[in-house]
Amino acid sequence: MSNPSEVPSRYRVRRVLTALAALYPDARTALDFETPWQLLVATILSAQCTDARVNIITRRLFQEYPDARSLAALSEEEIAGLIRDCGLFRSKARYLSQTARIVQEVYGGEIPPSITQAEMTRLPGVGRKTANVVLANAFGVDALAVDTHVFRVAHRLGWSAARDADRTEADLTRLIPRREWSRAHHWLILHGRQVCHARRPACERCAIARWCPGRQDAVSSSAAREKRGGRGEGFGPGGGSALSKPH
Numbered sequence: 001m002s003n004p005s006e007v008p009s010r011y012r013v014r015r016v017l018t019a020l021a022a023l024y025p026d027a028r029t030a031l032d033f034e035t036p037w038q039l040l041v042a043t044i045l046s047a048q049c050t051d052a053r054v055n056i057i058t059r060r061l062f063q064e065y066p067d068a069r070s071l072a073a074l075s076e077e078e079i080a081g082l083i084r085d086c087g088l089f090r091s092k093a094r095y096l097s098q099t100a101r102i103v104q105e106v107y108g109g110e111i112p113p114s115i116t117q118a119e120m121t122r123l124p125g126v127g128r129k130t131a132n133v134v135l136a137n138a139f140g141v142d143a144l145a146v147d148t149h150v151f152r153v154a155h156r157l158g159w160s161a162a163r164d165a166d167r168t169e170a171d172l173t174r175l176i177p178r179r180e181w182s183r184a185h186h187w188l189i190l191h192g193r194q195v196c197h198a199r200r201p202a203c204e205r206c207a208i209a210r211w212c213p214g215r216q217d218a219v220s221s222s223a224a225r226e227k228r229g230g231r232g233e234g235f236g237p238g239g240g241s242a243l244s245k246p247h
């Protein structure tokens with residue numbers, strides 16, 4: 001965050017986190033998984049795909065191919081055929097095929113609890129967001145993944161002005177106490193999905209509106225987009241996800 005005057009007060013951040021904790025007490029990942037490997041697969045599939053659809057796909061996929069060993073035995077084309085209901089399925093099939101083989105050869109078929117973020121991001125199709133999701137949800141590591149919802153809500157709250165997810169993560173991990181990184185990730189996602197929508201944020205019923213400097217901006221920019229006939233999509237404060245690279 002370049003301008004110190006833009007840094008939100010710790011008090012405001014604390015109040016927002018307290019309110020979000022009360023709003024979403026059972027926040028957790030919506031992706032179904034039984035092992036760290038399965039969570040990694042589901043998270044790779046979740047780019048430009050709803051969690052509900054990912055769960056339908058992985059329910060079928062994991063029945064026959066529950067681990068890296070069984071997936072590594074398939075060709076890229078065979079994997080593509082199994083996940084074709086998912087957006088970007090061809091590139092995801094390539095990532096899953098390559099990653100399954102590496103995990104089988106290097107780690108003996110399962111993601112080890114000792115794996116670091118740097119090691120995870122060396123796997124094809126795995127960026128910081130995916131690595132943080134797996135580290136936080138499979139191993140209980142303090143990590144804050146920035147997806148499109150976290151990015152949008154954080155910007156509207158004035159918690160970051162960074163233009164990319166990695167620097168937004170750096171801003172948020174400076175502001176939010178470490179022990180709350182993982183839960184804050186889920187709170188911001190749920191708030192983005194249920195209230196602070198990309199196109200029409202429901203500021204009038206938002207429980208954290210009084211601490212949100214982006215309230216008017218969000219409403220007016222959304223209205224302006226509608227007037228222009230825009231869809232309001234894109235990886236930015238007012239848009240949804242348009243990720244096409246590992247994330």
Ligand code: SF4
Nearest residue numbers: 196203206209212218
């Ligand atoms: S007040 Fe509006 S812009 Fe701010 S977090 Fe709530 S819904 Fe989003």
